[in-house]
Every structure is written in structure tokens, then in C-alpha cells.
Amino acid sequence: MTSQASAPKLFDHAALRARLARAARLGAATFLLDAVRDDLAERLGAVLRSFGGAVDIGTPLAGLRDLLAARAAKVEHVDLLASDHEDLALAPQSIDLAVSALALQFANDLPGVFAQIRRALKPDGLFLAAMVGGDTLTELRQAFAAAESERDGGISPRVAPAIDIRDLGALLQRAGFALPVTDSDRLTVRYDNAFALMRDLRRMGATNVLVERRRVPLRRETLLRMAAIYTERFSDPDGRIRATFDVLWLSGWAPHNSQQKPLRPGSAQASLADAVKNAKR
Numbered sequence: 001m002t003s004q005a006s007a008p009k010l011f012d013h014a015a016l017r018a019r020l021a022r023a024a025r026l027g028a029a030t031f032l033l034d035a036v037r038d039d040l041a042e043r044l045g046a047v048l049r050s051f052g053g054a055v056d057i058g059t060p061l062a063g064l065r066d067l068l069a070a071r072a073a074k075v076e077h078v079d080l081l082a083s084d085h086e087d088l089a090l091a092p093q094s095i096d097l098a099v100s101a102l103a104l105q106f107a108n109d110l111p112g113v114f115a116q117i118r119r120a121l122k123p124d125g126l127f128l129a130a131m132v133g134g135d136t137l138t139e140l141r142q143a144f145a146a147a148e149s150e151r152d153g154g155i156s157p158r159v160a161p162a163i164d165i166r167d168l169g170a171l172l173q174r175a176g177f178a179l180p181v182t183d184s185d186r187l188t189v190r191y192d193n194a195f196a197l198m199r200d201l202r203r204m205g206a207t208n209v210l211v212e213r214r215r216v217p218l219r220r221e222t223l224l225r226m227a228a229i230y231t232e233r234f235s236d237p238d239g240r241i242r243a244t245f246d247v248l249w250l251s252g253w254a255p256h257n258s259q260q261k262p263l264r265p266g267s268a269q270a271s272l273a274d275a276v277k278n279a280k281r
Contacts, residue, residue, distance in 0.1 A: 056078070
């Protein structure tokens with residue numbers, strides 16, 4: 001059982017499906033997904049083992065299918081958006097590898113999704129994922145907030161809240177993963193103006209899908225002021241603006257007796273104080 005019953009519903013999955021369909025019609029912008037795919041291939045390449053069954057959880061397009069086909073005997077794709085309850089429908093201890101690229105940031109119940117993945121992994125199975133978070137689109141967030149405060153007298157939620165990397169490790173541990181690891185990569189993309197950035201976000205299916213989003217069109221005056229503030233605060237000497245994308249990486253293993261174990265409290269052969277003394281000699 002997941003914790004979905006108590007999890008707040010932040011994201012409108014029906015709207016997200018519509019945004020992704022529109023992105024496909026427009027011609028998807030895949031530069032971020034391509035960068036993540038290459039990095040994931042390198043990370044998987046460092047794991048010197050084969051996998052029987054693998055599952056790709058929610059990765060847009062077919063971004064990881066060829067990569068996984070080369071590493072696993074059987075590959076399944078699970079749509080994170082197929083159910084409002086985010087039920088992955090994975091049998092317990094049925095897979096050796098679970099991966100996800102640029103999808104989990106839209107989970108309403110991330111702890112519940114992690115718990116489902118942990119249960120689905122066989123002992124010593126690997127979970128490896130990338131999601132956007134941290135300071136992603138902080139410039140756009142700040143420019144919108146300033147423009148709406150100035151022109152509309154209030155702020156509407158327009159950019160999704162981003163999870164902090166420090167929270168991911170705790171969530172992995174809470175779900176029961178062994179050897180959890182998190183790290184991050186920052187990609188700074190430059191655009192001619194804020195409107196060019198927003199066109200790319202539409203082609204990524206990454207425009208506003210917050211449940212609490214304002215349902216009336218943005219006023220032209222506010223939009224123009226946002227673009228001006230963006231340029232004033234976040235442009236380089238050549239006049240082009242910067243957009244930050246933080247990719248958060250996380251991995252964990254289903255527990256197995258062969259894995260390294262932390263020492264029991266009190267079992268160390270030397271004290272920290274002795275180590276410090278020896279280092280000073």
C-alpha cells in the first residue's frame with residue numbers, strides 16, 4: 001500500500017498528459033533528455049553485471065528503451081501517469097533493474113512510488129533515476145514572482161516546487177533501499193529571451209501543470225514585464241538570458257547479504273580521537 005491517500009495532489013496528471021501530447025505534435029525539445037540519457041548510460045556502464053528484467057518508469061518518449069535493451073533480457077515500460085493513484089502495478093521481487101529519466105518530479109506521492117519500486121526489485125536489484133529539482137528554472141520563477149507582484153498585486157503558482165537533493169537520500173532510506181547515493185548536475189542553457197525559453201518548455205511538455213495553477217490566461221502586460229525583469233536580472237553581457245536546469249541523480253539497491261554493511265556501534269578497532277592524534281604527528 002502506498003501513502004497516496006495522505007499525499008497532497010500537487011500535479012494535474014491529465015493536464016500533463018495533454019502537455020506531453022502537444023509537445024510531441026510541436027516537435028519535442030529533447031536536449032535535456034538526451035544529456036540525461038548519455039549520463040545514465042555511463043552510470044549503468046560502471047555496473048559490471050547483467051540484468052534479467054528491467055523496467056523504465058515514466059521516461060518520456062522512447063529515451064531509454066534502446067539503452068535498456070542492451071543491458072537487460074526483458075524490458076518493460078511503466079507509465080507513471082496511467083493512474084491518478086500512481087500505481088505502478090509491479091509484482092513483488094519481479095525485476096532486477098528500475099530506471100527513470102525526467103519523470104519522477106511529477107509524482108504526487110514520491111515516497112509511495114519509491115516504496116513500490118523497492119518492493120518490485122529482487123534482492124540486490126538496482127534503482128537508478130534522474131529528475132529535475134534543486135534550482136531548476138529559478139530565474140523564471142523569480143521573474144514571474146516579481147512581475148505578478150508588481151502588475152497583479154499577488155503571485156500565482158507557475159513553476160512547480162522543486163525537491164532538494166538532501167531530501168532524496170532520506171526518502172530512499174525510508175523506502176528501504178540499501179547504499180543510497182544522490183548527486184546533481186547543473187545545466188545552464190542560454191536563450192535570446194524569456195519567450196524562447198517558454199517555447200522550449202512547451203516543446204518539453206514542461207509548462208505549468210500544478211493543480212493550484214491560475215486557470216485564466218496570463219495578462220500580456222504581466223508577461224511582457226516578466227520578460228523584461230528576466231533580461232534585467234539574468235542576462236549575460238551579450239544580452240542572452242540564462243536558464244538553470246538541475247538534474248538530481250539517485251540510486252539505491254534492494255538489500256542483499258553480499259552488500260557492504262556499516263559497522264555496528266562500538267565495533268570500531270580505533271577511536272576517532274586516536275585517528276586525529278595520529279594525523280597530527
